[in-house]
Amino acid sequence: MKWTQLIQKKVKLKFIVGLLLMVSVFSISNYLTISGKSDPVLLDEPLAVEHEQRQELEENENQSIVSEPEDKPGFYENVVTVANGDATLVLVNKNYALDPSYEPSDLVLPNVLTVGGNRNQTVYLREEAAFYLEQLFMAAHEEAGLEFLARSGYRSYDTQVALYQRYVSENGQEAADRFSARAGHSEHQTGLAIDVTADSVGGDLSILFGETPEGIWLKENAHRFGYIIRYLEGRESETGYQYEPWHIRYVGIEAATEIYENGWILEQYLEGQ
Numbered sequence: 601m602k603w604t605q606l607i608q609k610k611v612k613l614k615f616i617v618g619l620l621l622m623v624s625v626f627s628i629s630n631y632l633t634i635s636g637k638s639d640p641v642l643l644d645e646p647l648a649v650e651h652e653q654r655q656e657l658e659e660n661e662n663q664s665i666v667s668e669p670e671d672k673p674g675f676y677e678n679v680v681t682v683a684n685g686d687a688t689l690v691l692v693n694k695n696y697a698l699d700p701s702y703e704p705s706d707l708v709l710p711n712v713l714t715v716g717g718n719r720n721q722t723v724y725l726r727e728e729a730a731f732y733l734e735q736l737f738m739a740a741h742e743e744a745g746l747e748f749l750a751r752s753g754y755r756s757y758d759t760q761v762a763l764y765q766r767y768v769s770e771n772g773q774e775a776a777d778r779f780s781a782r783a784g785h786s787e788h789q790t791g792l793a794i795d796v797t798a799d800s801v802g803g804d805l806s807i808l809f810g811e812t813p814e815g816i817w818l819k820e821n822a823h824r825f826g827y828i829i830r831y832l833e834g835r836e837s838e839t840g841y842q843y844e845p846w847h848i849r850y851v852g853i854e855a856a857t858e859i860y861e862n863g864w865i866l867e868q869y870l871e872g873q
């Protein structure tokens with residue numbers, strides 16, 4: 601019995617020692633693994649930071665070239681008065697304004713149908729724009745049997761002052777700014793823009809016009825006559841205006857075609873010039 605007890609004790613002891621050894625080996629290896637893992641992190645950190653800084657520098661360098669649009673001023677901030685009011689491609693928007701005294705010298709009355717027949721008051725355009733508007737109206741009639749009605753062409757600075765003030769008092773400034781330009785910022789002062797509509801929307805300037813046969817024809821064909829739909833659907837944040845399927849701007853056939861084919865707004869076209 602004593603022998604067996606002794607053997608059993610020895611076995612137990614060996615087992616316990618073995619167990620202790622295993623635990624300590626496991627702990628040491630675990631420690632080594634942990635320290636092995638942590639060392640490179642400590643070593644890499646300065647490199648990683650340096651690498652990040654380098655990346656940041658590179659990104660900053662790229663940003664100054666690529667992300668120029670983000671640096672653009674907000675609407676009506678840092679307004680520039682344009683010097684080329686008479687140019688066919690003059691840019692007039694919420695950041696580029698015409699001088700209050702600017703008035704085109706070649707305004708004429710296009711021979712087109714108008715809303716209410718009061719064309720003398722409202723639809724003056726510069727000579728070239730007027731000629732091509734007549735061609736556009738005639739083509740719509742001959743090619744598709746559609747009749748457009750002109751509604752509002754050239755507007756003087758003073759007229760725009762009164763119109764904008766009326767919209768602000770009726771709708772508040774924030775709403776008015778989405779569909780009406782402040783004086784000096786209206787394309788209507790260039791004599792190159794005109795609002796057109798049709799009897800299908802009661803001669804109104806309505807977003808519904810864009811879905812009428814006339815509005816669809818205008819979208820697809822205006823460029824052939826040098827006109828673009830100036831304030832496109834879904835581009836409000838860039839143009840600063842709600843979608844206006846009725847407001848067309850004369851820019852010349854070449855520019856209008858390029859703008860139409862690329863789905864651009866005028867600003868995009870001019871940035872590439």
Ligand SMILES: [Zn+2]
Nearest residue numbers: 793794795847
């Ligand atoms: Zn307009």
